[in-house]
Amino acid sequence: xxxxxxxxxxEFARWMWRQLTSMRTALMLLLLLALVAIPGSVLPQAxxxxxxxxxxxLDHPELAPWxxxxxxxxxxxxxxxxxxxxxxxxxLVGCIVPRTITYAKAYAARPPKAPANFSRMxxxxxxxxxxxxxxxxxxxxxxxxxxxxxxxxxxxGVIELSAESGHLREFGNLVFHLAVVGxxxxxxxxxxxxxxxxxxxxxxxxxxxxxxQYDDFASGALFDRDALPPFALHVGAVDARFQLTGPQRxxxxxxxARGTWSAGTSAEREQLFDIRVNHPLKIGRTxxxxxxxxxxxxxxxxxxxxxxxxxxxxxxxxxDGTYTSSGVVKVxxxxxxxxxFQGFFLPTAISTGKAEAPISAFPAAANPFVGxxxxxxxxxxxxxxxxxxxxxDKGRMKQVQSKxxxxxxxxxxxxxxxxxxxxxxxxxxxxxxxxxxQISSAPLAWLPLGAMILGVAxxxxxxxxxxxxxxxxxxxxxIEVAALDRVPRSGRDLDDHVQRLLEEM
Amino acid sequence: MTSEAYAQAFxxxxxxxxxxxxxxxxxxxxxxxxxxxxxDSAAIAAxxxxxxxxxxxxxxxxxxxxxGFAAGRVPWGNMYEFGCAAVVLMLTAYFLLMRRWGRAIDWxxxxxxxxxxxxxGASTLVYVPPGPLVPALHSYWLVIHVFAAMLAGAAFVFGAxxxxxxxxxxxxxxxFPRLPSAERLDEIxxxxxxxxxPIWTFAALIAGPIWAQYAWGRYWxxxxxxxxxxxxxxxxxxxxxxxATAGWKGRAAAILCLVGFATFLFNFVGVNLFVGGLHSYAx
Numbered sequence: 001x002x003x004x005x006x007x008x009x010x011e012f013a014r015w016m017w018r019q020l021t022s023m024r025t026a027l028m029l030l031l032l033l034a035l036v037a038i039p040g041s042v043l044p045q046a047x048x049x050x051x052x053x054x055x056x057x058l059d060h061p062e063l064a065p066w067x068x069x070x071x072x073x074x075x076x077x078x079x080x081x082x083x084x085x086x087x088x089x090x091x092l093v094g095c096i097v098p099r100t101i102t103y104a105k106a107y108a109a110r111p112p113k114a115p116a117n118f119s120r121m122x123x124x125x126x127x128x129x130x131x132x133x134x135x136x137x138x139x140x141x142x143x144x145x146x147x148x149x150x151x152x153x154x155x156x157g158v159i160e161l162s163a164e165s166g167h168l169r170e171f172g173n174l175v176f177h178l179a180v181v182g183x184x185x186x187x188x189x190x191x192x193x194x195x196x197x198x199x200x201x202x203x204x205x206x207x208x209x210x211x212x213q214y215d216d217f218a219s220g221a222l223f224d225r226d227a228l229p230p231f232a233l234h235v236g237a238v239d240a241r242f243q244l245t246g247p248q249r250x251x252x253x254x255x256x257a258r259g260t261w262s263a264g265t266s267a268e269r270e271q272l273f274d275i276r277v278n279h280p281l282k283i284g285r286t287x288x289x290x291x292x293x294x295x296x297x298x299x300x301x302x303x304x305x306x307x308x309x310x311x312x313x314x315x316x317x318x319x320d321g322t323y324t325s326s327g328v329v330k331v332x333x334x335x336x337x338x339x340x341f342q343g344f345f346l347p348t349a350i351s352t353g354k355a356e357a358p359i360s361a362f363p364a365a366a367n368p369f370v371g372x373x374x375x376x377x378x379x380x381x382x383x384x385x386x387x388x389x390x391x392x393d394k395g396r397m398k399q400v401q402s403k404x405x406x407x408x409x410x411x412x413x414x415x416x417x418x419x420x421x422x423x424x425x426x427x428x429x430x431x432x433x434x435x436x437x438q439i440s441s442a443p444l445a446w447l448p449l450g451a452m453i454l455g456v457a458x459x460x461x462x463x464x465x466x467x468x469x470x471x472x473x474x475x476x477x478x479i480e481v482a483a484l485d486r487v488p489r490s491g492r493d494l495d496d497h498v499q500r501l502l503e504e505m
Numbered sequence: 506m507t508s509e510a511y512a513q514a515f516x517x518x519x520x521x522x523x524x525x526x527x528x529x530x531x532x533x534x535x536x537x538x539x540x541x542x543x544x545d546s547a548a549i550a551a552x553x554x555x556x557x558x559x560x561x562x563x564x565x566x567x568x569x570x571x572x573g574f575a576a577g578r579v580p581w582g583n584m585y586e587f588g589c590a591a592v593v594l595m596l597t598a599y600f601l602l603m604r605r606w607g608r609a610i611d612w613x614x615x616x617x618x619x620x621x622x623x624x625x626g627a628s629t630l631v632y633v634p635p636g637p638l639v640p641a642l643h644s645y646w647l648v649i650h651v652f653a654a655m656l657a658g659a660a661f662v663f664g665a666x667x668x669x670x671x672x673x674x675x676x677x678x679x680x681f682p683r684l685p686s687a688e689r690l691d692e693i694x695x696x697x698x699x700x701x702x703p704i705w706t707f708a709a710l711i712a713g714p715i716w717a718q719y720a721w722g723r724y725w726x727x728x729x730x731x732x733x734x735x736x737x738x739x740x741x742x743x744x745x746x747x748x749a750t751a752g753w754k755g756r757a758a759a760i761l762c763l764v765g766f767a768t769f770l771f772n773f774v775g776v777n778l779f780v781g782g783l784h785s786y787a788x
Contacts, residue, residue, distance in 0.1 A: 023750045029742055031761075034739040034768075041732035041780060048727060076727050187725070196723065255640050277640035278719045289722035331658045381781075445724060449715065456706050463745075497517045497551040 021094035029088040034086055042074030043067065047074065068339025071126070096177045103170050106327065110151050111164035114471040114482075120431025120484035121471075123494040125502055127390040134159045134474040137505045141472050144504040148470070161472040169487070186447030195219035195228075196440035201257075202236045202296040202313045205430045206230040209439065215389075228443075231283050232447070233273070238433035240293050242363050242501040250321060252365055257290050257435035275437075285441050292436035294318045295327055295345055297370055297428055303334035304423030310334075316345040316433045317390055322349045322360040328392045329372070330379050338379045340392045341410070341426065343372030363380060368431045374400040374420060468494075472501065479505055508575040515568025516589055520625040522561035523592075523618050528553060529554035530615035537683055554738035561621070562596040569593050579650045582642055584777050588628030592621045594659035602663065602697075609685050609693060616666045627774075637706050639741050641783075648714035653708035660701035661741075664764035667694035668759040675756060689746035692757065694762055695748060702741050709734035721783060733772035740765035 019025055044052035053073050057064040071078030118124040129139060138159050142150055148165035197217035201207045209231050211217060219225060236259040244249045255277055260270040263283060273281045273288075281288040294317060301310035309331055316327030329341040348362035349369035358369060365496055377397030380387065387393060402408040410418045412428035419425045467486040472479070481498045506514070529550050537547035569589050573580035581590045597704045604611045638647075659688065671683060671690040713734065714724035725731060744761040747753035753761075776782065 023746060024752070027518055027746050027750055027753060030739055030743040030746065033737045034743070035730055036737075037736050040727055041729040041776070041782075045727060204726065242635065245632050250640050251636070254643075276643075278644045278716075280719065280722065287722060291722060440722050442723070445718070448724070449711070452706075452711050452714075455705050456711065459703050459706065461550060 001245055001496075011135050017094065020091050020485055021296045023095070025093045026095065027087065028148050029084060029407060031092060033053075033084050033088060036081050037075070039072050040081075041073050042446070043075070043411070045073060045075060047076070050424075062132055067391070083304060084492060085184075089181065092177060093181065096174060096181075098172040099170070100174050102176075107167075111149055111162040112161045113153075114162050114473060118471065118473065118480045118482035121484050122248060123484075123498045124480070124482040125389060125498050127479045128477060130477060131476050131479065133473060134476065137479065138472065140504050141501060144501055145470060148468075158473060158475045161470075161474075163472075164467070165470075166467030166486070168461050168466045169465040169467050170462075172458040172463075175458030176455045176462055177458075181453040182451030183448040183455070186444050186449075186451060189444045189447070190220075190442040192220040192222040193374050193444075194221065194440065195223050195225075196438065196442075198386055198436060198438045200293065200315045200434050200436050201233065202315060203238050205313075206232060206234050207437065216314055221390075222245045227265075229284055229286055231263045232288070233259060233261045233288070234270075235435055235476040238435045240292050240364065241502065252363070255290055255293055257293070259436070264431075275435075285443065287440060289438040289440070290435055291438045292318075294323060294434055294436070295347060296434045297368070298344055298430050298432060299329055299341075300427040300429050301329070301331045301334065301339060303331075303339070305335055307335070309339075311429075313432045313434075315389075321363065323363040324360045329426075330381065330389075330392070332379045332381050337376045338397075338418075339424070340375040340377075340379055340394070341372040342375065342392045342409070343370060347431075365433075369486040370410070370412050370428050372412075372426070374408050374426075376408060435505060470497070470501070474505075512568050512572035512575055512635070513563050514633070515571060516625065516629070517570060518591075519561045519565035520565060520622060520629070522557055523622045523625065526557040526561060527615060527618035527622055528735055529557060530618055534683065549591055550642060551611070551614065554618065555611070558596065558614065558618055559600070560598070561618075562593065565589065565596070565625075565644060566593050576637070578638065579648050579651075580648065580656065583633055584631045585628045585633055585774075587651065587655065587773070588624050588631075591655045592624050593660050594655050595621060598659045598663065606693070609689055610663075610683070612670075612683050613663065614665050616669075617662070631778075641720045644716060644719065644775045646712060646719070650708055650712040650716055653704055653712055657701045657705035657708055658773070660697045660704070661740060661766050661769055662764050664694045664698040664701065665689075665696070668762035669755045671759045671765075672756065675678065675759075687755075691748075691759070692761065698741060698744060698762060703774055705734075705738060705741065709738055726783075728784060729776050729780040729782040733768060734775055737765055737768045737772060740768055 009410045021115040044056050046053045056073075060067075065071060071080070075081055076439060118126070120487060134157070138152060141161055142152075145163045145165070149167070150161060150163045153160045153162075156381040195218065196391075197214040199207055200215050207213055209228050210226055211228065224443075235257055237257075239254070239256045239258070240252065243249055243253055243255040243302040257273075259273060259275050261281065261283065262270045275281045275290045277290055280290075294315060298313045300308060303309045310329065310333070314327055314329050316325035318325045323346075325345040326343070327345065328343075329339075331339040331341075346360040346369045347364060348356060348360055348366040349358040349366070350361045351358045357371065368399055375394055375397040376390065380393040380396060388403065400408045400419060410419055410420075410426060412418055412426070414428055414430050417425050417427040469484045469486065471482045474480075479502065481501050483494050483498050485494055533547050533550035533554060535551055536544055536712075569580045571588060572589070576582065580586045595617065599610075599613065667690050670684050671687055671694060674684050674687040674690055678687065685693070709731075713731070717726065717731075718724040740761060744758055744765055747758040747761050776784070
C-alpha cells in the first residue's frame with residue numbers, strides 16, 4: 001500500500017518524460033526557440049556591442065533596468081533562452097537515443113512477410129497469366145528492385161518475395177540529430193576553454209600576449225588565464241586604403257597590418273606577418289585578426305617648468321565612416337598640476353565656415369587636424385581605480401580658459417605647437433595609425449563544423465530516401481504485386497511502382 | 506553608354522517585362538475562372554505570360570552578367586545585386602520546375618512574375634553603382650555563401666507559393682480548378698523545401714560560420730543577420746517535423762512554411778534596412 005504514491009510519482013515522471021520527448025513537444029520547443037531568439041536581434045547585446053548597450057541605457061532610462069532584469073541585453077546566455085534550448089536538447093536526446101537503439105536492433109532485420117491479402121495494401125495489382133518458370137520471374141523482380149533487402153520463400157510451388165528498401169532514411173535522420181548534439185557540444189567546449197581579447201597597437205609598438213596588454217578580454221569558465229600562449233608582435237605599418245572617386249568615395253577598400261612576430265618568450269627567430277581582413281595570422285591554435293584601425297596622433301607635452309612630460313602616440317577612436325575620432329591625452333606627470341586633453345581628430349579636415357568647427361571629409365589622413373580642450377588638476381590615476389584610456393575623469397580637474405573666459409581650445413596640424421595659458425605647451429608631432437587586433441582561440445572549432453557537415457549529409461539522406469515495402473507472389477497461374485510506402489508520398493507514385501514491376505515480369 | 510548604364514537598363518527592362526508577364530498571367534486566371542477546362546483565351550494569355558517571362562529572364566540574366574563585368578566581381582555584393590540575382594535564380598527554378606512537373610507547377614506563373622516584379626522594383630530603390638567591395642567581402646566565400654543563400658531563397662519562394670495555395674485549396678476544394686489538389690500542393694511544397702533546407706543549412710550554418718571565422722574572428726556571434734538566419738532554419742526545421750506529426754500535418758505545416766518564408770524575407774529586407782549589424786551591405 002505504501003508503494004502506491006511512489007508508483008504514481010514514478011508514473012508521473014514517466015509520463016512527463018514521454019511528453020517531453022514527444023514530437024509535438026519538440027516541435028513546440030523549436031518554435032519557442034525561434035521566438036525567444038528574436039529580442040537579441042532587436043535590442044543591443046552586451047556580448048556583441050557593449051557600447052551600444054550603454055547608449056541604449058542612456059536613451060531609455062526607464063525601460064533599460066527592466067530589460068536588464070529580464071536578461072534581454074544578454075539574450076543568448078539568459079536563463080529563459082538557455083532553458084528552452086536545454087529542454088530541446090533533452091527532448092532531442094530522449095528521442096534519438098531510443099531510436100538509435102531501435103535502429104541498431106532492426107539493422108539486420110528481415111523484411112516483413114507477405115500479407116495474406118494483397119488488396120488491403122495501398123497499392124496492389126493482380127495479373128492472371130500462365131507462368132512457365134516462377135523462379136525466373138522472381139529473379140527479374142529482384143533485379144528490378146535494385147538495392148532493396150529481399151527475402152524469398154517458396155511453399156507448394158508458390159514463391160513469395162518480400163522486399164524492403166530505404167533503411168538509410170532513418171540512418172540519415174539519426175546522423176542529423178546526433179550531429180546537432182555534436183555541434184552544441186563543440187560550441188560549448190569552444191566557449192568554455194576558449195578566449196577572445198582585443199588590443200589597440202600603434203605603428204611602431206609591440207604587443208606581447210599577456211593579460212595586461214589587452215584592452216578587453218573574455219574567456220570561458222574553464223580557461224586558465226595564466227596559460228596564454230607566449231608570443232609577441234611588432235606592428236610595423238598599418239595600411240588603410242579608401243575609394244578616392246565616384247559615388248562610393250571614402251568607402252574602405254583595403255586594411256592591412258604588417259610587422260614581425262615571434263613565438264615564445266625568448267628571442268626566437270622573427271617572422272613577417274601581413275594581417276588583412278579575411279586573412280588572420282595563425283600562431284598555433286591562436287589567431288590574430290585585424291578588426292579595426294584608426295589614427296593615433298603623436299603629442300609632445302611640455303609643462304610649465306619646461307620639462308617634456310609626455311611624448312607618445314595616443315589612439316583616438318573613430319566614430320564614423322570619415323574617421324572623425326575622439327580621444328584624450330593624460331599627462332599626470334606635468335607640474336605643478338596634472339594636465340588632461342580631450343578632443344577630436346580629423347584625418348581630412350575641411351572648414352565649413354568661420355564659426356563652425358571643421359569636419360572630416362575623407363577617411364584617409366590627407367589634412368590631419370586635432371582640436372582639444374585642456375584641463376588641469378588631479379587625473380585620479382593614483383586613486384587605484386581602473387580608468388578607461390579613452391575617458392577623462394574630470395571630477396577633480398578644472399577646464400583651462402582663455403583670457404576672454406571662454407574654454408581654451410587647441411587647434412593643431414602636424415608639426416604645430418600651441419602654448420597653454422599658465423605655461424607649458426603641446427605639440428602635435430605627427431600622425432600614426434593603429435590596428436585594433438583581436439586575438440582569440442576557440443579549441444575544438446573543427447567539431448561543430450565537422451558535425452554540421454555530417455549533419456547536412458544525414459539530412460539529405462533522410463529527405464531524399466523514402467522507405468518502401470514490396471511484396472510479390474508468383475504461382476503457375478497468377479502474379480500478385482503489393483507495395484506500401486512507410487513515408488507517405490503521392491499515391492500515383494506507388495501505383496507506378498507496382499505497374500512497373502508487373503511490366504518487368 | 507557605359508556597361509553600368511547597360512546593366513541598369515537591362516534590369517529596368519526586365520522589370521517591365523516581368524510586370525507585363527504578370528498582367529498576362531492575371532488575365533489567364535480571370536479568363537479561366539470557374540471553368541473546369543481551360544478556355545482558349547486563357548491558354549493564349551498563359552502562353553504570352555510564359556514567353557514574356559522567358560524574355561524577362563534572358564534580359565535580366567544579361568543585366569546581372571553585365572553588372573558583374575562592370576564591377577569586376579560576382580554580381581551579388583550588395584542588396585540591389587542580391588535582389589536581381591535572386592530573381593534570376595527564382596525564374597531559372599521556375600522553368601526547371603515546369604519542365605519537371607508541368608501542369609503541377611505552371612499555375613505559379615502569376616505569383617512568380619508578381620514576386621519577381623516587386624523584388625526587382627524594390628531593388629531599384631536601393632540602387633548603388635557597381636564598385637569594389639569593402640574589405641570584409643574580399644573572399645571567395647562571398648561566391649559560395651551568398652549564392653547558396655540565394656539558391657535556397659529561390660526554392661523557398663516555391664514552397665511558400667505552394668503552401669499558400671494549399672491553404673486556399675484545403676479551405677475551398679471545389680474552387681480554383683486551375684490549382685492542383687491539396688495533397689499534390691502539400692507534396693510540391695515539401696519537395697522544394699526539402700531541396701532548399703539542406704542548402705540553407707549549408708549557407709547559414711556551414712559556409713557562413715567558416716567565413717565569419719576568417720573575417721570576424723568568431724564562427725557565430727549572434728549578429729542580427731545570423732539570428733534571423735537561425736530563426737529561419739529553426740522554423741523550417743519545425744515545418745519538416747510538423748509534416749510528420751499528428752495534428753500538425755497539412756494546415757499547420759503549411760502555415761509554418763509561410764512563417765519560415767516570412768522570416769527569410771524579413772532577414773533580407775528588415776535586417777538589411779532597419780536593424781543593421783555586421784552584415785550591413787545594403788548600401
